[in-house]
Amino acid sequence: MAEESTRRPGLKPVDRRTFLRYGLIGATSAGLGGFAVSALGFMWPRLGDGLFGEVAVGDAAELAATIQSERAPQRLEGGVAIITWDPSMSGAMDAYGEEHQAILDDDLGLMAVNAGSCPHLGCGVPWCQSSQWFECPCHGSRYNRLGEWQFGPAPRGLDRWASFIDDDGQLVVDFGQELTGPARTANVLEQSPEGPHCVDA
């Protein structure tokens, strides 16, 4: 089970309407193709003034359950993508455990990834439901489900923010701690695409 050290005092959650609005944008863009997706890359919402410091973004257990049942990240304002990860995977805690302390169980954690700004030239990076990867429509960079670089001109994996679970069970993302994405050589997940890509290479 999660250790008590991962819990911190409660914070005010993000407005649910805002959460769902950007979740809808994410779901819509994942289903589009070609030029329309490319255009969305430039239009993807960037981190707004409303997200700074430590922000409670929702019930951690509910978020994890939704992500797993929908097999898709939950998208928040500014292209923030909440994903699940498995801390029991080989090398996972060494790579991510220090900053991503939102751990619900031995094999279930949450992580906040910056899908609003591709590390190449800053396009938004929609989720591709069929491949189960993040795929950038601008120049074809692809990232696995953990945002680790897999293909294309991007110099690294998707950037991310530190996070933890507070005493009320809320996932708290620390927007004051943006973390540079993992190096190209990082591939903890070793996830092959699970279906057709949404973006041509």
Ligand code: FES
């Ligand atoms: S901006 Fe994403 S690949 Fe160029």
